[in-house]
Amino acid sequence: MPESLEDLVELLDLEMIEVDLFRGRQPETSLQRVFGGQVLGQALAAASRTVESERVVHSLHGYFLRPGDTAVPIIYxxxxxxxxxxxxxxxxxxxxxxxxxFYMSASFQRPEPGLDHQDPMPEDLVPPEEAPRLATVLEARSGRKAADWDKEWAALDVRLAGLSGRQFWIRAAGKLPDDRALHACVLAYASDLTLLGASLLPHGIVIGDPRIQPASLDHALWFHRDFRADEWLLYDQASPSASNARGFATGRLYTESGHLAASVAQEGLIRPIGLDL
Known part of the structure; x- marks a missing residue:
């Protein structure tokens, strides 16, 4: 995975091969297949390159069809x-x-005034400056060294915001340019990082457990309000259901000031391969 935020920004800067045809490079990674968030972010970057700059993405819906090969570029x-x-x-x-x-449909809108309401931000959270890093938490739960987790997710700063294990503070690990399309692509990348794990929490299992075969199947993301991906966002997650070796999870991303920036829904494979049911 990208070893720095600069690597992630470069990963999202696709090479234009021809009109409406782009190539996305691969980072160094120990993962066996391409991270779903990378494909989401790169696909959104490709779509954004074909839309007038004043039109802002407000939703995307994607389906993961085959495991991505980390050894060759992806054509969009x-x-x-x-x-x-x-x-x-x-x-x-x-x-x-x-x-x-991977297939994705995305919709972009010219901003306009309208009615406005939102669900309130959850309360009683650990402030991001005091919250433990996700790598430290995963080391304790999985036995894999924090340095290994840090290497894979170095482009992001992710911290546990509550004891339930379904709320995280998340932001880019550094300063991003003032480019709304880029911030949306970084958020799309980050939105796939912890969400599937929410469907394992009710069963006392964490992502990385060798008894579970996980994979993203589909992913939907709605952008509601302005945000910066390099400022703290609260990722509040829930899993209403798991069945038929699939887990369903939803998430809401709030700015630190309490504005609901985006909503996410995902279904993923959580196939038991060494688990007594």
Whole structure:
């Protein structure tokens, strides 16, 4: 995975091969397949490159079709499906070895005034400056050294915000340029990091447990309000259901001042491969 925020920004800066055709490079990683958040972020970057800069992404829906190969680049082909007076729609196909590994639909909107309400931010949280780092928590739970976790997720600063294990403070590990599209891509990347683990918590299991085969199946993200991905965001997660070797989880991302910035939903594979049921 990216070993610094600079590496992540470079990862999201796709190479344009031809009109509406981009190539995304791969980082050094010990993972067996491409991290889902990387594909999300790169696919959104490809779609954003084909939309007028004043139009801001407000939703995306993606399906993971095949495991990504970490040894070769990923080709992204965004299709300009619609450009209306206010909204633009894009469909992106990510491919490797001549086969699609990921589909995504994204919608962009020219900002406009309207009605406004939101759910309140959860209370009684550990402030981010006092919260333990995720790598330290995972070391205690999984036995894998914190340095190993840090190496994989060095582009992000992630900390445990509550004792339940489903609330995290998250931000980019450094300063980002003032580019709204880039901040959205970084948030898309980060939104896949801890969410599937929420569906394992009710069973006392953590991501990385060798008795579980995990994989993202689909991912949806809605952007509600302005935010910066290099400032603290509270990632409040829940898992309403797990069945048929699949876990379903939802998340809400709040700015530190309490504004609901984005909502997330994901279903993932949590197949037991060495677990007594």
């Amino acid at each position: 082909r965004p299709e300009p499906t619609r450009d209306g007076g206010t909204f633009s729609s894009r469909r992106v196909v990510a491919s490797q070895h001549g086969k699609p590994i």
